[in-house]
Amino acid sequence: MSVPQPEQPRVVELREVTKVYGAGVRALRGVDLLVERGELVAIAGPSGSGKSTLLHLIGTLDRPTTGTVRIAGHDVAGLSDRELSALRARHLGFVFQQFHLAPGASALDNVADGLLYTGTPLRARRERAAAALERVGLGHRLGHRPSQLSGGEQQRVAVARAVAGDPPLLLADEPTGNLDSAAGAEVLNVLRDLYAAGTTIVVITHDPEIAEWCPRQVRVRDGRVVADAGAGAGRRPPGPNPKTASGPAAPPGFENVPGAETAGAAKGAPR
Amino acid sequence: MTGQRLTPARLGPSDVLRTGAAGLRTRPARVVLSALGIAIGIATMIAVLGISSSSREQLLRQLDRLGTNLLTVAPGQTMFGEQAKLPVEALGMVRRIGPVRTASATGTVGTTIRRTDRIPKAVTGGIAVQAATADLLTTLEGRVVTGAWLNAATETRPAVVLGAKAAQRLGITRTGVQVWMGERWFTVVGVLGAMPLAPEIERSALVGFPAAEKYLGFDGHPTTIYERSAEESVEAVRAVLPRTVNPENPEEVTVSRPSDALAARAAAASAFTNLLLGLGAVALLVGGVGVANTMVISVLERRKEIGLRRSLGATRGQVRLQFLAESLLLSALGGVAGAVLGGLATAGYALSRGWPPVVPPWAFAGAVGATLVIGTLAGLYPAMRAARLSPTVALATT
Ligand SMILES: Nc1ncnc2c1ncn2[C@@H]1O[C@H](COP(=O)(O)OP(=O)(O)OP(=O)(O)O)[C@@H](O)[C@H]1O
Ligand SMILES: [Mg+2]
Numbered sequence: 001m002s003v004p005q006p007e008q009p010r011v012v013e014l015r016e017v018t019k020v021y022g023a024g025v026r027a028l029r030g031v032d033l034l035v036e037r038g039e040l041v042a043i044a045g046p047s048g049s050g051k052s053t054l055l056h057l058i059g060t061l062d063r064p065t066t067g068t069v070r071i072a073g074h075d076v077a078g079l080s081d082r083e084l085s086a087l088r089a090r091h092l093g094f095v096f097q098q099f100h101l102a103p104g105a106s107a108l109d110n111v112a113d114g115l116l117y118t119g120t121p122l123r124a125r126r127e128r129a130a131a132a133l134e135r136v137g138l139g140h141r142l143g144h145r146p147s148q149l150s151g152g153e154q155q156r157v158a159v160a161r162a163v164a165g166d167p168p169l170l171l172a173d174e175p176t177g178n179l180d181s182a183a184g185a186e187v188l189n190v191l192r193d194l195y196a197a198g199t200t201i202v203v204i205t206h207d208p209e210i211a212e213w214c215p216r217q218v219r220v221r222d223g224r225v226v227a228d229a230g231a232g233a234g235r236r237p238p239g240p241n242p243k244t245a246s247g248p249a250a251p252p253g254f255e256n257v258p259g260a261e262t263a264g265a266a267k268g269a270p271r
Numbered sequence: 272m273t274g275q276r277l278t279p280a281r282l283g284p285s286d287v288l289r290t291g292a293a294g295l296r297t298r299p300a301r302v303v304l305s306a307l308g309i310a311i312g313i314a315t316m317i318a319v320l321g322i323s324s325s326s327r328e329q330l331l332r333q334l335d336r337l338g339t340n341l342l343t344v345a346p347g348q349t350m351f352g353e354q355a356k357l358p359v360e361a362l363g364m365v366r367r368i369g370p371v372r373t374a375s376a377t378g379t380v381g382t383t384i385r386r387t388d389r390i391p392k393a394v395t396g397g398i399a400v401q402a403a404t405a406d407l408l409t410t411l412e413g414r415v416v417t418g419a420w421l422n423a424a425t426e427t428r429p430a431v432v433l434g435a436k437a438a439q440r441l442g443i444t445r446t447g448v449q450v451w452m453g454e455r456w457f458t459v460v461g462v463l464g465a466m467p468l469a470p471e472i473e474r475s476a477l478v479g480f481p482a483a484e485k486y487l488g489f490d491g492h493p494t495t496i497y498e499r500s501a502e503e504s505v506e507a508v509r510a511v512l513p514r515t516v517n518p519e520n521p522e523e524v525t526v527s528r529p530s531d532a533l534a535a536r537a538a539a540a541s542a543f544t545n546l547l548l549g550l551g552a553v554a555l556l557v558g559g560v561g562v563a564n565t566m567v568i569s570v571l572e573r574r575k576e577i578g579l580r581r582s583l584g585a586t587r588g589q590v591r592l593q594f595l596a597e598s599l600l601l602s603a604l605g606g607v608a609g610a611v612l613g614g615l616a617t618a619g620y621a622l623s624r625g626w627p628p629v630v631p632p633w634a635f636a637g638a639v640g641a642t643l644v645i646g647t648l649a650g651l652y653p654a655m656r657a658a659r660l661s662p663t664v665a666l667a668t669t
Contacts, residue, residue, distance in 0.1 A: 061582060061662040079277065082586050086277040089584020096666065100579040104297035116290070117584035119280025161583075 009073025010231070011035050011169050011200045012058050017067035018223075019053050027053040029223035030067070037168070039234030040195045041202045044211040045220035051204045052173055054220065058202060059092055059171050060084045072168065089117040093162030095172040099154045101146040107133060107157045108142040114161035125164075132164035133157070136190045152183025159190050163199065170194060172203040176210065176243075185243030188213070192238055209242035279586045291596025294569060295604075302601060305565040308558025309605025309645065310612060313638045315551030317613025318620075321630035323544045325621035328629040330537035337412070337468050339530040340505050344496040344516055347525040355523035359491045361516045362404065368515055370504035375407040376493035377475070380483050382453040384431070384476040386441060390451075396440040400452060401475045401494075402483035403432075410497045411469050418446035418461030425460055426479020429486055432461040434473040452476070453487045468529040469497070555641060558605060563649035566598050570657045577657050578665030591658035598650020599643065606642030610635060 012035035019028040027050045035041055043051050056062040057069050060076050069076040072091045079087065093114075101110050111129035112122075120128070133139055136156040146154050155175060162170055172191070176184035188210065195201050203214065211217050216234030219227040282290075295302045344365065346355040358364075365374040380400045407413075408420045419425075421432055431450060433443060438459075441450065448459045457478065466472045483489035496516065500508045505528070513521035570577070577590055585593075614630055621628035 056663045059582065061666070074277065082279050082588075083277040085581070085584050085586040085589075086279040087584075088582060089280065090277075092582075092584075094579075094582040096579075098575070100575055100666075102293065102297075102576070105293065114583055116282070116286060117280060117580075117586075117589065122286070 008037060010070070011037055011039075011072060012202070013068070013070035014054075014057070014064075015068040015070075017057060017064045017069060019050070019057065019062070020065045027223055028057070028064070031220075031223070031225055033058075033218065033225060033228070034231035035169075035200060035202060035234070036232050037200055038195075038198055039200050039216060039232065040191075040214050040238060041234045042211040042214035042217045043202060043204045043220060044206070044208070044217055045226075047206070049220045050223040051220055053223075055171055055173050055202065055204055058169075059094060060087055085117070090165070091167055091169055093165070093167040093170045095155070095159050095162050095170065095175045097174040097177040099146070099151075099158040099178075101154055101157060101161075103146055106143050106145060107138060107149065107160075110146070110157055111161045111164050114164050118165050120165070128164050129160070132160040135163070135193070136160045137186070150183060151179050152186040155179060155183070155187050156190055159187065159194075163194055166199075168200055170199050170201045172201065174204055174206065177206065181243045184210075185241055188241050188243055192241070195238070213238050213240075213242045279584070279589070282589055282592065287592055287596050288600070290593040291600050294573065294593070294597045295600060298569075301565060302604065305558075305561045306601055306605035306608065308561040309555065309602050309642065310558070310609035312551055312553075312555025312558045313606050313609025313642065314612035314616065315554055316548060316641075317610055317630060317634055317638060318616040319544055319547040319551060320634040321613060321617030321628070322620050323541070324629045324631050324634075325617060325626045326624075327537045329621075329624075329626040330533055332627065333467055334530055334533050334537070337530065337533075338499070338502070339528065339534070340499050340502045341411070341468055341529055342498050342500075342505065342509055342512065343469075343527050343529060344498065344512055345494065345525045345527070347523050349520070349523055355517075355520070356492045357494065357496065357524070358517060359493075362493055362496055364515045365496055365498050365512065368498075368500075368508055368511060370500040370508055372499050372501070373406060373410045374496060374498040375404040375410040376496045377404075377407065377472070377477070378402040378480070378483070378489060378492055379494045380478070380487045380489045382487050384437075384441070384457075385451045388451045396437075397474060398434075398437045398440060399471070399475045400487070401477055402480045402487075402489050403475075403477040404480055407472075407477070407497065408463075410499055411466055411472065413466050413469075413472070414464035416462050416464045417444065418459070420461055420463075421477065421479050425482075427481040427485070428479075429455060429457045429482060430460040430478065431457040432463060432477045433459060434463050434475045434477070435465055436473040437476050438462040450476075452478075455486060457486075467533065471495070555645065559602070559645040559649050562598060562602050562605075562645065563652065565601065566594060566650050566653035567656070569597070570594060570653045573657075574660060574665040574668040577660050578662050578668070581660075581662035581665065587658040590660075591654040594654035594657045595647065595650045598654065599646035602642050602646030602649065606638055610638050613638075 012033060014031055014033040017028055017031045020026050031054060043054060045051050057064055060071055063076060071087060074087055108126060108129050111132055112125040115125040115128060130142060133142055136159055138153060138156055141149060175187050191201055205211050215236040215238055216229045218225055346357050349355045362374060362376045365371060378401060380402055382400050384398050384400050405421055405426055443459055446459050446461060449456045450459060484491060509526055512526045513524040516524050580590060617630050618628040
C-alpha cells in the first residue's frame, strides 16, 4: 500500500481550484498554486478576494467545488472526514487572527491540547508543549492564563500550539491582524525562526510590509491568483523584520535551509 | 499516490474525560445549576426508597426479635351467627399439645376502669378490662415498665396491671394509684411496655383470673389464648388448635398469627411511596431537560472551540464524544450529589425515628443507570450538532 515516491511530494498542490459558496458566491475562480518544502509564502490581496477561502482549502478544512487539492501528496477529494482529520493532526498547523485560546487553561495546557489528536500521551504532550513555548520565547510563562498574557504573547502561544507537533506545513491567517506592530514583530520573529528551522509557512496578510518581507508573495484578486513568483521562490531568507527597525536580515542558522540560496534567484520573483 | 495511510489517533478514556471536564470547569455556576435538577430527582428517589426500606427493615428486625411463633386463638361465630365462646378448659388443652412451649389466656370482663367513681360509666377511654393468666407476660415476651406483673398473691387481690396505652389514657405513670373498676377500688401494681404483637394488651387493664372471678363477676371463659411453640412446628400446632380447643365445634375457633400482620406491612409499598417516586422521576426528567438545554447552549457558545479542535485534527466522532462526555459528567455530577443527599436524608429521617437507615444497593445502581441514560439522551442531540458543524463555519463565528 505504501508506494515509494519518485520524489518528495509537494507540500501544497492546487490545480484549477474553484470554490462556490451557496447560491453563487464565487470565492475562488480557478486557482493553481504549488508550494514546496521549506517555503515562506505570503498570500496577499484585498478584502473578500478569497484568501481565507484559499487557506481553508489548503488546510483541508473545506473541500473545493471543482479542481484538485493535494496536501503532502494526499488528494483531498479521495479522503474521508476521518482521514482529513488525521492529515490535519499530523501535517498541518493553524494560526488564526483570533488566538482561540481556552481562557481557563494555562499556556502550557493550551499548547499541550494542540497535540491531543496526534495520539501523544499526556506527559509527552506537556513536555513538547513546554519545548514549543520555549521556542516562541515564552518558557517563563508556562503557567499563565491567556488573560494574564499580552496579545503578542497570546498569539505566540497559539503559534506554539500550532507547531508543537512539528507539522511540515504551518498556515497562518492574518496572525498579526489583531496586534500592534511591536507584538506583530514578536510573532513575525517566531515565524522566521520556524521557517529557518525548515517549516513550510503560508501566511495570509493584508499588510504590504509583511507581504514584502516574505520571500514569495502570491497576490489574489477576485478569486484568482494575479501574481506569483512560482514554486520554490519562497526558500530565500526573508528580509529584515518590517516591524522592528533593527531586525537581522538573516537570522543565525538560516543558511542551513536547503536550497535557500538558489531557489529565489532561479525564479526571479516579481517585486 | 499517498505515501502512508491516514488513521486518526484514538483518544484514551482519560483524554475523553479531560476534554469533557474542560468545558465544565470554565462555567461552574451553570454546571451547579443544571446538575441541581438531576440531583433533586435522584435525591428524592433515593430518599423515598431509602426511607421505605428503612421502615421495612425496622419491621423485619422487630419481627425477628418478636418471633413469628406466636399464635392466638379466639372464639369465632356459631352456626347461627352468634358470638361463640371458648370452653373454660381450653387453655389446659392447648398446654397439652406437644410442641407448645407456653400458653396463656385473657378473658374479657364486662366492666370498665375509671380514675374515680364519679366519672360516668360510659366513659371507658377505649380501655378493655381483661382477666389474664399469670404467665401471659412470659408468653408474649412482654416487659414491665413500672411496678411488677401479677404474681400468685396479686392475681387474687384487687390489683391491676395496665397496658402501655391504657396507662397513658388514664394518665397513670406510677403504681399505688387507686382506680375504680366494677363497684370497687383496685390498686395499680404495674404498667407494661409496648407489645407490637398484641396491641390489644396495650389497651387493656389486666387483673388476675381469680380476682376477676371474685370481684368482677368474670365467667372464666377465655377470649384469647396466646401460645408459642418451636418455629418449625407452628403450622402443625395451628392445624390441631381448633380441634384441641373446642373438640365439639372446631369451626367456631379462629386461629391467627399476629406476626403475619407485621410481615404484610413490611411487604406492602404504600401508595404514598409510589407517588413520591413518581415525583422524583418527574424531577429527574426536568433535570435531564435542563442538562440538554445547557449542552445546546454550550455547543452554540463554543463553535470556535469546535472549529479549532477540528483544525487541530479532531474527527467528528471525537467532537461528538467530547460533548457526550461533558453531558455525562454533568449528569453524573448531579447523580452523585443526589445520591449523597438522598442517603443523608434517609439516614437523618431513619435515625430520628429510631430505624436502621437502609438504602437498597439496587437504588444506587438504578441512580447510576438513570444518570447515565439521562446524560446520554441529553447530550446526544447537542453532540451531534457539534459534530456536524463544518470547521470553516465554526471558525468564522464571530
Ligand atoms: N461561508 C461562506 N458562505 C458564503 N460566502 C462566503 C463564505 N465564506 C466566504 N464567503 C465569501 O467568499 C468571498 C471570499 O471570502 P474570503 O473570506 O476568502 O475573503 P478574504 O480574502 O479572506 O477576505 P478578508 O481579507 O476580508 O478576510 C467573499 O465574498 C465572502 O463574502
Ligand atoms: Mg480572510
